[in-house]
Amino acid sequence: MSKKTRLATAIFAFSGAAVLSAPAAFAAEPGAEDLKRQIETLQRTLGELQKQVETLQQNSNGATQNDLDGIRSDFENYKYDRERERERETAKTARDTTLFGTVQVRYQAQDRGTRSGNPAPNGDRYNTFDIPTALIGARGNLFRDYVEGKNLEYQLSFSYNKRADGSNNANLNLLDAYVRYNFLPTVDGIEGDRLTLTVGQQLLPFGIEAQAAEDLRPTITTATAPAQLGLFNRQIGAVFRGDFKPYVDYAANYRAPLFEYALGVVNGSYSNKLDNNNGKAVVARTAFTLPVDYASWLRELKFGLSLYKGSKNVAGAGGGNLDSHGRQDIYGFDIYYNHAPYGATYEYWQGRADFANVNGVGTGEARSVGHTLTLFYTFGDQFFNSIKSAAKFDDFWPQSIQSYYRFDYYNPNSKGDLLNTPGHGFDTVRIHTLGFNWFFAQTTKLQIGVNHYDYKHETASRKDYNEFLAQLQYTF
Amino acid sequence: MKKLFYGLLGALGLGLGLANAAPAAESPQELRIAISSAGVGGKPKFGGSWLANVHLKRWVEEEFEKDGIKVIWYLFPGAGPATNEAFSNKKVDFGFHGDLPLIVGRSTGLKHKIILSTGRFAPLYFVVPSGSTAKTIADLKGQKIGSFKGTSQQLLLNRLLKRHGLAEKDFRVINQDSYAARTSLATGDIGGTITSPWSLEARGVAKRILEIRDDKFLHTPGTLWVGEEFEAKYPHIVQRLVNVLVKGAHWSSQEENREEQFRLWTQSGNQYADYKNDWSTYALKDRHSPLLDEYYVNIIKNSVAECKEFKLIRNDVTVDDWIEPKYLHAALKELGLENFWTPLDKEANPVK
Numbered sequence: 001m002s003k004k005t006r007l008a009t010a011i012f013a014f015s016g017a018a019v020l021s022a023p024a025a026f027a028a029e030p031g032a033e034d035l036k037r038q039i040e041t042l043q044r045t046l047g048e049l050q051k052q053v054e055t056l057q058q059n060s061n062g063a064t065q066n067d068l069d070g071i072r073s074d075f076e077n078y079k080y081d082r083e084r085e086r087e088r089e090t091a092k093t094a095r096d097t098t099l100f101g102t103v104q105v106r107y108q109a110q111d112r113g114t115r116s117g118n119p120a121p122n123g124d125r126y127n128t129f130d131i132p133t134a135l136i137g138a139r140g141n142l143f144r145d146y147v148e149g150k151n152l153e154y155q156l157s158f159s160y161n162k163r164a165d166g167s168n169n170a171n172l173n174l175l176d177a178y179v180r181y182n183f184l185p186t187v188d189g190i191e192g193d194r195l196t197l198t199v200g201q202q203l204l205p206f207g208i209e210a211q212a213a214e215d216l217r218p219t220i221t222t223a224t225a226p227a228q229l230g231l232f233n234r235q236i237g238a239v240f241r242g243d244f245k246p247y248v249d250y251a252a253n254y255r256a257p258l259f260e261y262a263l264g265v266v267n268g269s270y271s272n273k274l275d276n277n278n279g280k281a282v283v284a285r286t287a288f289t290l291p292v293d294y295a296s297w298l299r300e301l302k303f304g305l306s307l308y309k310g311s312k313n314v315a316g317a318g319g320g321n322l323d324s325h326g327r328q329d330i331y332g333f334d335i336y337y338n339h340a341p342y343g344a345t346y347e348y349w350q351g352r353a354d355f356a357n358v359n360g361v362g363t364g365e366a367r368s369v370g371h372t373l374t375l376f377y378t379f380g381d382q383f384f385n386s387i388k389s390a391a392k393f394d395d396f397w398p399q400s401i402q403s404y405y406r407f408d409y410y411n412p413n414s415k416g417d418l419l420n421t422p423g424h425g426f427d428t429v430r431i432h433t434l435g436f437n438w439f440f441a442q443t444t445k446l447q448i449g450v451n452h453y454d455y456k457h458e459t460a461s462r463k464d465y466n467e468f469l470a471q472l473q474y475t476f
Numbered sequence: 477m478k479k480l481f482y483g484l485l486g487a488l489g490l491g492l493g494l495a496n497a498a499p500a501a502e503s504p505q506e507l508r509i510a511i512s513s514a515g516v517g518g519k520p521k522f523g524g525s526w527l528a529n530v531h532l533k534r535w536v537e538e539e540f541e542k543d544g545i546k547v548i549w550y551l552f553p554g555a556g557p558a559t560n561e562a563f564s565n566k567k568v569d570f571g572f573h574g575d576l577p578l579i580v581g582r583s584t585g586l587k588h589k590i591i592l593s594t595g596r597f598a599p600l601y602f603v604v605p606s607g608s609t610a611k612t613i614a615d616l617k618g619q620k621i622g623s624f625k626g627t628s629q630q631l632l633l634n635r636l637l638k639r640h641g642l643a644e645k646d647f648r649v650i651n652q653d654s655y656a657a658r659t660s661l662a663t664g665d666i667g668g669t670i671t672s673p674w675s676l677e678a679r680g681v682a683k684r685i686l687e688i689r690d691d692k693f694l695h696t697p698g699t700l701w702v703g704e705e706f707e708a709k710y711p712h713i714v715q716r717l718v719n720v721l722v723k724g725a726h727w728s729s730q731e732e733n734r735e736e737q738f739r740l741w742t743q744s745g746n747q748y749a750d751y752k753n754d755w756s757t758y759a760l761k762d763r764h765s766p767l768l769d770e771y772y773v774n775i776i777k778n779s780v781a782e783c784k785e786f787k788l789i790r791n792d793v794t795v796d797d798w799i800e801p802k803y804l805h806a807a808l809k810e811l812g813l814e815n816f817w818t819p820l821d822k823e824a825n826p827v828k
Contacts, residue, residue: 146665147620189625189651250626250788251580252561253554293584295564340565384565386558391514391521391551 097140100157102215102475104133112465120166132471133214135159135175142179149186154179159214174272175234177201184242190255195242198264201234201271205241205262205285206306207332207347209372215475218374218402218437220449224410224429225349225370229330231308234271239264239283247291253385254294260287260304268310268328277324281310287334299339306332314354314363322363326354340383343376366413378402382439397442406433411456428456435469443475504710506546507536507717510559510568512577512627514551516655516745522551523741523751525595525698526728526764527572530721532740539720545713553653557626560586569706570717574628575696575779576788582798583789587704589800590776591718592766594698599754600636602686603676604668605661610685613640619667621647622657628696629654631779633670634786635694644786658682672754675747689757692824696775707800718803719810722766726813729761761817768801769827771820 063071086092106129113124137157144151157175178200184193203211209223210231226232243257261284267273268281287304307330314326334347351368380400381387387398408431435449451467458464511531513522522528530536537547550568552558556577562568563586572594573581582588602613610616613636623633637643647667652660657669662681676682688694700721702714728737738751755763776795783789808814819827 146663187620187650188648191625191651249580249584250557250630251577251584251586252564253557253626254561294561295581295584295586381567384562384567386510386552386554386562387550387567389518389552389554389558391518391553393520 093138093140095140095142096144097138099136099138100476101136102133102213102473103135104131104214104471104473106130106132106220106469106471108467108469110465110467112463117162118166119164131160133159133473135214137176147187149188150182150184151186152179152181174201176203190253191246191248193242193244193246194257195240197238197240199238201236202239203234204231204266204283204308205239205264206231206283206308206330207285207304207349208334208336208345209347215443215473218376218404219406219433219435220447220469220471221431221433221451223347223370223372224408224431225347225351225368225372228370228410228412228426229349229351229368230270231330231349235266235268235281236271236273237264237266237280237283239266247289249293249295252294254299256289256291256299258289258291260289261285268312277311277313279311279325281308281328283308297339300337302334302336304332304334304336306330306334308332312353314356316356322356323354326363327365328353341378343378345372345374347372365415367415368410368412369414370408370410372406372408374404374406376402376404380439395442400439401436402439403436404433406431406435408433427459427462430454445473447471447473502710503543503545503713504569504706505544506548507540507570507713508548508550508568509536510562510571511549511551512556512559512571512573514553515743518553519743519745520549520551521743521745523744523746525572526725526766527594527698527700527721528741528744529728529737530724532743533724535720535724536717539716555624555627555653556581560584563588563703566705569703571701573699573701574631575699575776576628576631576783577626578699578701579776579780579783579793580626580789583783583791583793588701589704589707590699590701590768590798591714591800591803592700592721593768593772594700594766595764596695596697596772597692597758597763598695599687599689599757600632600670600691600694601673601684601688602636602668603661603671603673603682604685605664605666606677606681606683607664608667608683608685610668612685613637613668614642616667617642617646619647620665621649622652622660622666622669623649624653624657625649625651629670631782631786631788632695634788635782636670672746672750674749674753678749692771693775693778696779697772699776702800715803715806719807722804722807722811722813725764725766726811726816729764729817731760734760765817766804767817767819768799768804769819770822771824773799774822 109127115121245258267275310328312328381398382400
């Protein structure tokens, strides 16, 4: 029997006893004073019992009307605060949007004086601070398909560029401006195939490093060949990307698409520009990943082939156009291996491009060749999905130090002096880089690197040199 | 600068050499325990087993702090697959797993030894949105079913479907963790899922179309393992840990601690009502058994066979050489608990 029930029974019994005892009292013919005292006693007792009932009600687990009124009032206050906050203090967009950005702050020192990068120098410099990258953008969903996940997404970003006129001003140039549609369902988890179409200005699906956005590139300076061949430039066009036959190891939620592919058409005239001739560039890529379990030492071993086939305007010495369908082809082969803590990437590029001969008569083909080998060894846990997604209350993020060595080679014209000037002003170069990336917060890393540049043909203005770089990169 | 370059190269080589030449110690500096579960919204708390009580009451920390051994609990919202990923990369020494990721991990070459069971039996509910017209699972043919693939939920779903003459291919099974699946039930984005219904029903967003409470072969027991390398190096530490854990299982099995542990588990963000109702028809002692008895061995063997049948593993898995009961036996003896939990035979009958 609960306390409440016992109390109610006691009240009932007490009242009953009082009523039953009444005839006996009359039988003894009590005086008016006695009756008055009995009534007063009864009233006091009832009052005490009433207080006990109220106390029990207050101490019971059930909510009282006051409790409910209090919660209702709190809830109304909360709703009011939220409405006002949203109205006055929240940036709003018409669609789901995420703001993002990347900033790099760099210190560079070298053992040979240089004036490179400054259009109006007063003398050589041996070291400088720099902001090589500062970009901001937004990405989100234009249409969200809740049933299949065939979403329509967008990305828009801008990056600053130093002006080449010697002023202290900068330009804000358009980087990404595209919409992407997912043709295949994305709600089926990691077993499904993927197919997207991206239309607009975007990175090219070529090789490994050229596809990586600014914040994801592993080294402070990029590989020479894709930079010289223009592969880091975004282009305007339409590109299909997808994969099929993914090998899934649910033991570790590991997905290895057996075949990845990309096929697209772009202007071939680089960023923020209409096409400069009547020929479009075709870009294609395929990659094969070994279908092995996550625990295998061969996991994340991928082989890729890439092709860029474009046409260029070949300008003559006098500024005239010698050929508006000049060759501009790039072939690529890459190997990617990532088995933490070890990692390695290798990329090979071969470019074939027409140039005007130095004598101004006709055109010739330059065949450029580049290789980049990068070896990684990582200390720390940031690259393990399990550890970095572990449940936590605070801003915990596992730290990692990724040490690496890179060998970078680029020969702008393996045909030698066909055009009479090796590499049209750029020489064959070998670059050895030793460095590390310290990932000390979720989206922030400190990068330290030492580069040794070894040119095949040293000139008065181009000599071998060594360079020290320290860069802090943050993204949000 | 060239000297600096080659100096750095040398230092890196030396650093790598030193890192690989760390001397062996009698005790580890850390005990790293992976839990294939986490609280609502990624809270580092979990509930529903005696292991959760040991974690929430910090009993392992108390045991090892006098030796300066740091205890690190990794609670993975990515559940069993995340635990396997971490163990593959030598980031954890002990793991708490459901049957499917445990078996799949071993089938792909992970080396560990099963040292304890973390509990057994549970009710099973198949829950659909409150507006659903489905009366049976078969009524949901062709619809989306939420399941956390790679976890024991996937094997449980396959097992349940088979009993109804159905298979995954009869539905569109999408990969969702349990919290996402509960949200999808509320929004009607899936046809149904296996989950605890009580708090969802109280909100009026979902309802049960199936409830099974007395089947001892639907849910499989939870498992705690130790990495073979760690066990070979520090068997005395494994024994001390098992002693603490068995003590925790004993405390959890006391009926007078029923309410306290349900309230502890709500720190995970899950509802008290779910725990109270899910456990209402069971004796704590039955569900919190840490024993590796015939019932445990048999049901894990069944799970291995089912994994092969449902094509969830590609390689064979042996069970008898996987289980290492000596730590459990020593702990039961030391704590005088040899007769506290009743071992079950293959058919889940008490062994007299």
